[in-house]
Amino acid sequence: MINVKMLYYPGCTVKRNALEYEKKTLEILSKIGIEVYELDNWYCCGAFYSLAKDDLMKHISGLRTLIKAQVQARKHGTNKLLTLCPMCYNVLKRVNHMLRENPENLDTLALFMDEEEKYTIGIEVLHLLEVLRDNIDKLKRLVVTEVKDVVVAPYYGCTVLRPREIAFDNAENPEVMDNILRALKIEVIEFPFKTECCGAYQSVFNRKIVFEKSGEILEEAAVRGANIIAVICPLCKYNLETTLLSLGKKLRIEIVYLTDLLSRATGP
């Protein structure tokens, strides 16, 4: 098997709250022949993509991460930068896109960041879902057990599919995750709430909003007969789980990372 190399940007949330997600993901990637190199001494991605067009300062964090990737890309011989966290994906990919579309912004930032080498916009930011989608045949071959008694509602969240210029699937009705799960013979339901908002960072300011939004997602999944909601985002998972707890034992549903399900199907 020809191994594909990738740089890997974990981000703070994965390293703090989603180590299990990382572990299972790296196991699966290694099984499909992807060599992953975690960026040395990675910086914060910036956490949010700033929408103010004249406030370039807010993009420095993302740009520094891309430059770090550029430096380490030479060492490892790959320009692919893998992300697991949809927020990191969103920020890094959008900063990359913005710089490509507006080279004058890159010049302005380069003047300020005179201690760094210049970014040549050569890094390709990838999300885990894209990588799994492109390796679906290899995944199929890895299946060792049928995952029984599981009915999955795939839940995508928002930041891997929006805005359009960074999306790798239809933002209204994405099917990447559905297809991956089906390929592994895992039962998937039609889930119209797959891109509904979970409440996102309102968990910090107003939990009622999170309980309301995530509550709708949970109930719809349960009504449609799912007993698992598959997620790819630590924040979605957190919001869905805290909402589930707030509901007591009303719903019999589990929130699980996609790669956890893949690892159940492909064995240890």
Added chain:
Amino acid sequence: MSVALVTVSRREILQPKMVKIYVMGREYLVPEGLTIHKALEYAGFRLIRGVGCRGGFCGACATLYRKPGEYKLRIALACQNVVEDGMYLVVLPYTPIPRVKYKLESLKPDVGLVLKLYPEIARCVACNTCTKACPQGLQVMDAIQAIKRGDLAKAADLTFDCIACGICSMRCPAEIRHANIFHLVRRIYGKYMSPKPRHLEDRIKEIEQGKYREELEKLKQASVDELKKLYASRVIEPEE
């Protein structure tokens, strides 16, 4: 090898070359080669703020200056850097970076802890201005980023030489209280993460058990001459 003799005339000693500096906007003529502190004293200032050890360790004399024709805001320690012609300077009397209260004994050493005590680290935009402002040449932003990454050992290591002058905090757009955060991180590292020195613990136990009491008593009674003799004949561990 030939040695060039430098002759210094009496005139040069009595009338050193003077440079012009501007202290808080006012012009002073001071001798070339003085440190900023000494130049201030030469100009008649009595130093009661913005001065400490005068050896480059305490961080009390954070100084900001600009040079003529330059936009760049430069930094210095007034006790370590010498005056330059045309310098526009101010020695900061104090940097307000209040410390958060915590009990080291009851802390849990993880990244969430630092974020909880000093939430502003989440606001770092990675501009690296702090690093450019550090008179110790530390990788300040890298240390903040290491904390955000959860690598407290790395942050403790990167900030070992921090003298808490506070200039980075004054320059930081995210208003991070660097010196106190680094202090906290090094304390956590020392208490919870660095390997315990066995020999130190053994020695403390020995002291507590009174192993050296008798010897100390003897020293207390000894005359000055005896002490001098003992001191001269002491065994010193060889340096590596």
